[in-house]
Amino acid sequence: MRNQRVAHRYRLSVGLVLGLFGAFGSFWLVELMNRAGEEMQAGMKVNEPDYIVENFSFVRMTKTGQPSYIISGDKLTHRPVDDSSDIVKPVVRSLSGDNPPMDIRAQFARVDQDNTRVTLRQDVRIDRAASKDSREMHLATQALTVYPEEDRMETNQPVRLQFGDATATGTGMQANNATRQVHLAGRGTLVYPPRGQQTK
Amino acid sequence: AEKADSYQKTVIDYRSLDIDDVKQIYTFTGDVVLTRGTLLMKADKAVVTYTPDGYQLATLTGGARKVSFRQKRDGEGDQWMEGEAERMEYDEKAELVKLYSKAKIRRLEGKKPSDEVEGEFISYDSRKEFFSVRNTNTGDNKPGAGRGTMVIQPKRTQPEGAPAAEK
Numbered sequence: 264m265r266n267q268r269v270a271h272r273y274r275l276s277v278g279l280v281l282g283l284f285g286a287f288g289s290f291w292l293v294e295l296m297n298r299a300g301e302e303m304q305a306g307m308k309v310n311e312p313d314y315i316v317e318n319f320s321f322v323r324m325t326k327t328g329q330p331s332y333i334i335s336g337d338k339l340t341h342r343p344v345d346d347s348s349d350i351v352k353p354v355v356r357s358l359s360g361d362n363p364p365m366d367i368r369a370q371f372a373r374v375d376q377d378n379t380r381v382t383l384r385q386d387v388r389i390d391r392a393a394s395k396d397s398r399e400m401h402l403a404t405q406a407l408t409v410y411p412e413e414d415r416m417e418t419n420q421p422v423r424l425q426f427g428d429a430t431a432t433g434t435g436m437q438a439n440n441a442t443r444q445v446h447l448a449g450r451g452t453l454v455y456p457p458r459g460q461q462t463k
Numbered sequence: 464a465e466k467a468d469s470y471q472k473t474v475i476d477y478r479s480l481d482i483d484d485v486k487q488i489y490t491f492t493g494d495v496v497l498t499r500g501t502l503l504m505k506a507d508k509a510v511v512t513y514t515p516d517g518y519q520l521a522t523l524t525g526g527a528r529k530v531s532f533r534q535k536r537d538g539e540g541d542q543w544m545e546g547e548a549e550r551m552e553y554d555e556k557a558e559l560v561k562l563y564s565k566a567k568i569r570r571l572e573g574k575k576p577s578d579e580v581e582g583e584f585i586s587y588d589s590r591k592e593f594f595s596v597r598n599t600n601t602g603d604n605k606p607g608a609g610r611g612t613m614v615i616q617p618k619r620t621q622p623e624g625a626p627a628a629e630k
Contacts, residue, residue, distance in 0.1 A: 397484050431480060443484035451480060453489070455473040455519070458555075 332357040332411045347375035365391040381409040398427030415439045464589035465535045468500030501535035518556035541573040558590045564600035582611030
């Protein structure tokens with residue numbers, strides 16, 4: 264009779280071992296999966312671009328289906344590691360509300376932070392046509408950060424701003440295109456041209 | 464004032480400038496220096512707006528220092544007009560400078576000050592070189608609200624050798 268009591272212990276321990284083997288096995292598999300994931304991640308860490316687009320145009324729509332702003336350029340290189348894109352010869356055209364369209368050009372640009380920030384570098388130029396209640400505007404600087412979603416832009420570089428026939432300079436600028444307010448910092452000068460020969 | 468001034472370009476030097484493009488208001492702050500031809504104005508803050516027909520209206524306010532202006536006067540010779548006040552308004556169309564509270568205007572021959580006027584409010588028409596003084600800093604005349612003074616320098620000097628008048 265004795266082995267009666269022992270028999271079930273044998274079957275029990277085999278079951279136990281199998282269970283343990285299953286547990287450790289799956290744990291080991293998960294580990295394997297993660298490591299593989301990391302390797303892929305590591306691959307991305309090397310900052311490899313995952314796609315490159317030539318002569319592209321990226322249009323962002325507002326909720327009402329109107330185009331809100333268009334980013335185009337000669338070449339866009341997207342890097343998944345931080346979901347950023349580098350653009351050569353970018354053109355950012357913002358079409359906010361009833362103001363005339365404003366074009367921003369530069370040599371290079373980087374779009375990051377989930378496409379909410381565009382940092383333009385080298386020979387940045389902004390041109391906006393005149394409209395019924397505002398004068399023609401041109402701006403030249405060396406670097407500019409644009410937040411298209413919030414329709415504002417800023418720079419800490421020297422800036423030359425022309426509106427109508429007046430020219431203003433400064434070092435550092437914050438501009439809100441929605442309310443069309445511009446703050447120029449740093450010592451600067453504003454030059455109004457001589458008034459035409461008005462008959463006195 | 465110098466006739467040619469009104470056809471010169473206006474240069475405004477500032478530490479910072481805020482432009483409101485919709486309302487066409489330009490706010491200059493930080494040691495603002497406005498120059499146009501011989502006209503020179505200094506202030507801590509200046510707000511420039513545009514009249515519908517495109518003329519500038521500038522309001523300059525002084526902080527620690529008073530607002531000051533200096534302009535060459537018409538006519539030959541080295542004649543200048545200088546003024547200072549706590550607040551100044553400059554109307555480009557009428558070429559009118561209004562000086563508010565503790566205002567002072569001086570006429571200078573070269574460096575030598577000649578006539579001087581002091582009052583709570585002075586309006587100076589730089590085109591006709593006509594200025595009027597009021598005794599309240601709102602620009603109207605209220606009896607008993609303070610006095611203005613004017614110092615007129617003698618034009619003729621006392622001939623030497625003549626006995627002094629008040630002997």
